[in-house]
Amino acid sequence: MGVLKFSVPEIFFGRESLKYSSICARRLGAEKIFFVTDPGLEQSGWIDVIFEILEEKNLGWVHYSNVSSNPRDWQIQEGADLYREEGCDVVIALGGGSPMDAAKGIALVASNGGRVQDYEGANRIKRPLPPMIFMPSTAGSGSDISQFAIVTDVERHVKMSIISRTLVPNISIIDPILLTTKPRELIISSAIDAFSHAVESYLSPIAFPVTEIHSLKAMELIMKYLPRALETGSLDDLEQLSIAGTSAAMAFSNAGLGVDHALAHSLGGMLDVVHGLIHPVLLPHVMRYNMTVCQDKIADIGRIVLGRSLGSAEATAQAGIEKLEAYFDSLKVTTRLRSIVPDQVNLSQICEMAIQDSCVLSNPRAVTVGDMVGICEAAW
Amino acid sequence: MKNKTTTLEDIIGLEHTKLGFFGELKNRNAELRDSNLELGRRQREIQAILDGITDVMAVVSFNFTLISVNHVFGEVFSQKDPRGDFCYRVFRERETPCPDCPMVIARETNQVCRKLHIYSLGGKNHQFEITASPIRWSNGRGYRFLLLMRDVTREKEYQARCYHAEKMATIGVLAAGVAHEINNPLTAVNGFAKGLQRRLPRLEACLKEGRASAELMADFHEYLETILSEGERCRDIVQELLTFSPRKKVVFAPVDLRKLVLEVLKLLRYQLNRRTSRLICLELDEAVPPIMGVGSELKQVLLNLIFNSLDAIREKGTITIRTCRTDSWVVLSIMDTGCGIPAEHLDKLYDPFFTTKPVGQGTGIGLSTCYNIIRQHQGKIEVDSVENLGATFHVKLPLPSMVKHE
Known part of the structure; x- marks a missing residue:
């Protein structure tokens, strides 16, 4: 690999940074905002906070919350139609990966026309999108940073990946306060999602120091602060997880992911499994599969997980993976595929579906359907 | 994946960047600029077409309010900016819509309506042909009217003149035909009357002496005199009528109008007494060039006009005979301060046999003869008259250089 690239949105980070959302929207030329959330968020009370902020700046909005986890193609279509009917100009999303990916799809279809399926793959977007301001409410998905949007094609039972630098939001506002209302399970699954982003992007063949430093930092923060955050629930600890999620996102958006995510997308598309639940099951096995080609890097991960080095890189790597499995177990999350x-x-x-996924491309070790089945069986 | 499979390079996307609106705006701007220029060009083109229309144009709303007018409006009507005013007030100084409004008819029939209206402009009546066309929305429903107003006063005048000339020509042919037909029997009547007159002494010789014979002879003498004099009168009328007919080729010679006027006045010397001859003033411009014509015919015209004026002034008033030249005419004017000509007679003035004189005193041929003579000289005869203040006849004869050679 010769020339590489690192691109991220403008990032606001910090407590109460939410209030900048309306100022940003104004600066981007907003008059009527297309506001995307998921139904779960409607009960959290955060929506009303945002509405107040928007109202303060005399901004109009249309609220669209018909978004399920693993957003569907028809939800994108419905949102894009609404966007056009209402004559909106800026897209704001508040929530986890689903509403943010849905918002990307809506912005894309509303401005470029056609169906979301038309843009499946890399770099197929030809015209600019309306400005996007994303406020992640979980510290995991990274959609507020990344150039990816994952949308389920209901007919084909496939999670489509849409990859384009144009999908990188204009502005990401990361306010850790949003995490304070999250249930324990969601904090765990988000942190593990972020951790898997960090691991896979670190192992990627197109990782380079600019991304690697974020991958490593994210892993370090999650290993250190997830247990504490679960114990104390303090804003200080949650804030560190927020940083970890953002760093992991910056890494994977630019370096890509691997087989763990390829399989996760495939399972999510076929079975509608919640994305965050799949990584504790698959990640250790994917790491073992990749061991032969990037033992040293996996040893780096092991050092972070273990907090020290063992005699050899191999030993550190192996011990790291085992420690990770034990840690996942201790979190009481599912660790068996069955x-x-x-x-x-x-x-x-x-696995045949997964091998088509673009995440396979940035997996360090070449993989076949058989290899994947092997990984799944190991995780069964 | 649809067309080509994604590669790692695609994910790095070195050749791709977040798309902004700058390029789009630039293109859109260029498009808008181009279409703006094009619209401006079209606008100027349409404006040039509209400016080329010489009729008054006005757009009027359904409630008779003027929405806009073209530049011709300002040239025809005195009002500065009529927009917002009612059309009936602007055009006809009325306070209510006109009863025969072409717009109302156009609205009712949903068709273009043409009407002739008379507007008073600067104290003069002008005839306007008004065309009202409903301007339609794309759904076919009219919402405004386009009024085109053309001043047809002069056209109508020309039309009337043309009609008159045609009438005169027809009557001329008719009169000349009649004159020819009458000429032969008249010659016979006159000839045989003269023959009878010559035979009167022989007739007398055959009669017995006596009172009864003398009376009979006196009757014969008197009746034959009457037949002969009336026959001569008929012959003169017939001769004049014959001038109506397309004449044989005559030779035009230079005629000095000043000399002509003086000669005519010499001829009249015996008819005018001392007082009446002083009523005639002369304003003869010596610089007037000779015109080409037939001197005797022009004399006849002048005599006719002077006699008419003498009748009109009835021995109190003046007659002015004036010659002058304009760009293309030599004008001979006979102006009197007499009774003038009633307006209703103006269009019948040159009709043969039209006369206002009592029966037996005028034949009504004089002016129509003048008309024909002047027409044959490619000239015009025109009259200005104000009743009770006088009348002026202008005989316009073309400058020799302007004569059309047939």
Whole structure:
């Protein structure tokens, strides 16, 4: 790899940074905002906070919250139609990965026309998108930073990846206060999602120091602060997880992911499994599979997980993976594939789907459907 | 993946960057600029077409309010900016819509309506042909009217003149035909009357002496005199009528109008007594060039006009005979301060046999003869008259250089 690239949105980070959302929107030329959330957020009370902030600047808005986890193609279409009917000009999303990915899809279809399927793959977007301001409410998905949008094609049962620098939001406002209302399970799954982003982007063949430093920092922060945050629930600890999520996102948006995410997308598309639940199951096995080609890097991860080095790189790497599995277990999250995938599901079918996923491209070790089935069986 | 499979290079996307609106705006700006220029060009083109229209143009709303007018409006009407005013007030100084409004008819029939209206402009009546066309929305429903107003006063005048000339020509042919037909029997009547007159002494010789014979002879003498004099009168009328007919080729010679006037007045010497001859003033411009014509015919015209004026002034008033030249005419004017000509007679003035004199005193041929003579000289005869203040006849004869050679 010769020339590489690192691109991120403008990032606001800090407590109560939410209030800048309306100023940013104004600066971007907003008069009527297309505001995307998911139904879960409607009960949290944060929406009303945002509405007040928008009202203060005399901004109009249209609220769209018909977004499920793993957003569907028809939800994008419905949102884009609404956007056009209402004559909106700036897209704001508040929430986790689903509403943010949905917001990207809506902004894309509203400005470029056609169906969201038309843009599946890399660099197919030809015209600019309306300005996007994203406020992540979880510290995991990284959609507020990344150039990816993942949308489920309902007919094909596939999670489509849309990749384009144009999908990088204009502004990401990361306010850790949003995390204070999150339930324990969501904090865990978000942190593990972020951790898997950090691991896979670190191992990627197109990782380079600018991304690697973010991957390593994210892992370090999660290992250190997730247990504390779960224990104390303090804003200080949650804030560190927020930084970790953002760093991991900056890394993976530029360096890409790997087989763990390829399989996660495939399972999510076929079975509608919650994304964050899949990584504790698959990540250690994917790391083991990749060990042969990037033992030293996995040893770097091991050092962070273990907090020290063992005699050899191999030993550190192995011990790191084992420690990680033990840690996942201690968090009481599912660690066996059989707990989330029904018996009758054809694993090879899932792997055939996964091999098509663009995440496979940035996996350090070449992979076949058979290899993937092997990983799944190991995780069963 | 649809067309080509994604590669790692695609994810790095070195050749791709977040798309901004600058390029789009630039293109859109250029498009808008171009279309703006094009619209401006079209606008000027349409404006040039509209400015080329010489009729008054006005756009009027359904409630008779003037929305806009073209530049011709200012040239025809005195009002500065009529927009917002009612059309009936601006055009006809009325306080209510005109009863025969072409716009109302156009609205009712949903068709273009043409009407002739008379407007008073600067104290003179002008005839305007008004065309009202409903301006339609794309749904076909009219919402305003386009009024085109053309001043047709002069056209109408020309039309009337043309009609008159045609009438005169027809009557001329008719009169000349009649004159020819009457000429032969008249010659016979006159000839045989003269023959009878010559035979009167022989007739007398055959009669017995006596009172009864003398009376009979006196009757014969008197009746034959009457037949002969009336026959001669008929012959004169017939001769004059014959001038109406397309004449044989005559030779035009230079005629000095000043000399002509003086000669005519010499001829009249015996008819005018001392007092009446002083009523005639002469304003003869010596610089007037000779015109080409037939001197005897022009004399006849002048005599006719002077006699008419003498009748009009009835021995109190003046007659002015004036010659002058304009760009293309030599004008001979006979102006009197007499009774003038009633307006209703003006269009019948040159009709043969039209006369206001009592029966037996005028034949009504004089002016129509003048008309024909002047027409044959490619000239015009015109009259200005104010009743009770006098009348002026202008005989316009073309300058020799302007004569059309047939």
